[in-house]
Amino acid sequence: MPSVRALLVTVLLSAWLLTLKAIGLLQYLLGTRFFTLDADSLVDEMQKKYGTTISLAQNPVWMNGLRLATSRANEECSQHQLYGKWRRKTFILGSILEPLLLTEAAVARHPDILDVPVCRPIFITGTGRNGSTLLHSLMCNYGNVKYLKMDECHHPIPYNKATEFDIKWYRERQSWWSDILFAGEELMLDLRLYSHPLSSSSPEECLLLLTKYLFWMPFLSFGGPYKAISWSLSRPTFALEAYRLFKRDLQVFLYYARQLNGISVVNTRYVLKCPYHMPFHDVIRQVFPDAVIIRLHRDPVEVVPSYSSMVQGLIRTGYPMKNNSQKKIGEDVMKWVDMCCKQMVDEGRDNGMIDVRYDDLMEDPIGVCAHIADTVGLEHTSDVEGKLSAYLERNPKHKYGIHSYSPAQYGLDSIEIRKNLATYCEMFNV
Template sequence: DLLDQPIEKPLFVFGLPRTGTTLAINLLASDPARRSFLRWESHDPVPPARPEELHAGPRWQKMDEQTKVALQYMPQIAAIHFEEADSPTECQFLMTPSFCSQVYESQADIPGYREWFLHKADYLPAFRFHKRYLQMLQANTGGRWTLKNPWHPLYLPALKEVYPDAQLVMTHRDPADVLGSIGSLIENVRKIYSDDVDLETIGQQFVETFQIMIERQDAFRAQHGQDAIYDVQYADVMKDPIGQVRGIYDHFGEPFTAEAEAAMHAYMDANPKGKHGKHEYSLERYGLSREGVHKTFGDYIERYGIPVKTAT
């Protein structure tokens, strides 16, 4: 029975969005001993893939074709957030059937849904579904589940209840850079669905969302201990990505094999910085200022020792 199959010590990478989670998960997923949730699986998961189907086959090809078509219409997305058909993708796409997913707010400004999602939703059933989904996906494939979703700080207690032995990693970056970058991403996604996108609303909404995320992960640490989550700085990931991933392995007592390291170097060689263009964005475009953001998130910046850039 699939639902009797265990999911042992899954590793979750999260943090405010645009903080290096994508690079981290791609490096971790390069390890042949690990299993990640692939982009094409978020659209066409049944039947569960066999090992030879994870990175080839008709479902992979269909997603690859969809990706190419999407980039023809929105080429700027590639520089903002690029995923191959078989790239590791985010748990939020796995959670959409439960409606507890940031996907919907990314697509549109829906105040009623936002209020429910952030303040009233029961996240536990969503994570029970999350586990069933993974149990189904792993039917024919092995490997330690290694997952990513920037929004997991919103629902860490539910995650921990369903996955009590989960390994948790949080990335940190200057919130001013985070807000400018996420503003650009959300603006471009919402413009797919609407001709009337309020940029200042995006800025205000995500300041509030990030405050809630930080408060909730702080509360989780207060209950489970500061070291319940392993912290990684975006600046360090950019300077030494494989070294920072090795630190994750060391922290959790996992073997960092020569095979894993070689695969990570191969990924970095194949994906140099700027491969898909440079992401240009402006914090002020969303009604925010670097000084104001640093003031709002000052406690968070100080508590986690986050390097920040001052206004010029």
Template sequence: MSNAIRIDDLAHPRLTDVQRAAMAYGEQQQIDFSEAAVLAAARQRTGLTDFGPEDFRERLRLLLGEWGNDPDMTGSQRANLFGYLVRYASNRLLIQDQWQRHPGILEQEIRQPLIVAGLPRSGTTHLLNLLAADTRFRSLPLWESYEPVPLPGETLAPDGVDPRYRRCEEAWQGMQQVTPLLAAMHPMHPDHIHEELELMGPDFASYNFEWLAPSPRWRDHYYQHDQTPHYQYMRDVLKLLQWSRGPDRWVLKCPQHLEQLPVLRTVFPDATCVITHRDPVAVIQSAVTMLAYGYRMSRKRIDTRAIVEYWSDRVEHLLRACVRDRQCFPAQQSIDILFHEFMADDMATVELIYATAGVELTATTRAQMQAFVDAHPRGKEGKMVYDLKGDFGVDPAALRERFSFYFEQFPIRAEHS
């Protein structure tokens, strides 16, 4: 297999010259990792001062406290996370400003969205991008999810490119230089259709922060609090984006929805919910390999066993909630998709989804989807080879037993390396 990718230095990375230079530069940065510094930087970047409701500050302080006191975090990662928080705070200012200046935005309705929920690495990204190829739907490209509102006074460049797109492209190019194998695991091109979870970032909410850095305190806070207000915030940002340009029927996706199905139904009562199902062991080995690879730039010490234990627990929480709450979406508004069937015939899966959602699958739509598939062949960036036992010290068969409750509920096919 000529394009096979096997990462054999997850626990003890062999850094490239580019990676060593980036790490050294990061250690030289002096970051004021405080609430005051984040908010001041956001005010300076936007020229705005009204953050809206102040409850977000508690969540911001929690993140700053947990990340700021992490002794194993590298300087480059600290600078990276500070940038994330400043971007979210800036977006909050910009969004609040738009809502205030254009009150009609919040009078918009989000009608009958198609929402994909499923574990990370379970085909949700391919399915989302396939559905988004249908131009009758509104979707969320990565560049727009990162910066939903332009900076004040910012206009298109002379070549017609949005500065927000250019910033996203530059970040992607930089990521490819520093962590090149991420392209094979999780492409982040500006045009890539992204998760609406990003729109909860300005409310300093969602489980996304757990993917950025080890965040058990954040996870516990998230578990203990009703996520409805944050889903409502995200919905209202979707209204803003819909108001700025159409069409007005959305296709969305996020793995977090698996453990928030009742909240999802409350906030989007007429949604069609598409739930993908895959062997959790295959999901975990893919996710923890991706995380461990990225940690070479963000962690001074990589504990592969801790990574797999945390995310095995996290995946179990997602799936137990899904099994518990699956029936909150009625049959006429939901469909379960098996990963192996989707991989075998993705257009047959699309046909089932469209039939459930009451959407006509036209010849034009089929052509649009085929064009996407042709431009994004599977394995284009290479095929990852995993070794859960060798890299993480976990026996796949033993781990799979932990999820017997899930296999009993859905006819998932176990995947064996």
């Protein structure tokens, strides 16, 4: 049962969204424009709120990326879509600038954070839509592992030094985000059919952290994964810097977990997951020399329309846009899957990475996890196996409905997809 506060948040947020849409309609009828997103103004707004500066704002590459994200938002949101601009503004403030400022503040207060070891992290990658959410959720049940959570990615620490190690603050943070996510799923961000349930305490993707540096989430809302990644791929030097900053975030979380819960940062291993790690395996190995990389493989004829459907769902529920047809979405997703699959062919097999077939994971998820655990040095105990079984029982396939899609919906041909990626399909038996 949702809490009273969760229901109240839902009502208030609903009223606010209806107001925004009403004002946006009036704006459209009058032909006026209420506000334009401006990256420099948003940075100034956040710095004034906390009375400090965001040091990364002095990096011209990072600032140009933020300016590009806001300018695209202004272009893509037609004049009357006040709701769309408000969503983007709140995302940039709350998911990029505020957590970045809080992380920088933590490191400034505790420079020894940068000495915290990030030992043998496990990265789950691939094209996406390949069972990675299931595998990630299962692997996070093993002992001595840590995973990212929605609430800590958005609000890593309190800014007030007096409460930074107050466990009550962290419990309230989780409770508050539970209410926010309940309201979001009820009103505008129900992606459970396309992706996975949102929770303040369950394992979350790395996308929320990487977005602070590479702006993938704003770009993803402009049409698809290839558009989102193209900015990063054209800036390899900054991509390396971004992953070093990503490592700093992991060190912050470990440092505060040790202070709050007394966990051992030496024996704790991260289990991380995001398809957008895929093009940066070389960068990951530079920043995390002892990292374990798991690549998942699924028939691209299934991946492409599934990913396209997810992007379309994201656009519909959270980011109203113009000029974004199913065909354009399909073309962009096809570029992404083509790039990922061909990279995996170039990387080859038996290269120190672990390869997992989607079909094998679906047929025997516990067996696959046991094999991975044995390979990477995690203990597969009877207690862990019980947790895996319980998770699978609570989360059966199609729990939120059947996700239906086809290549033809997105202007694609299954024969052409398989023909174009025949080498990949043969090499990885998908």
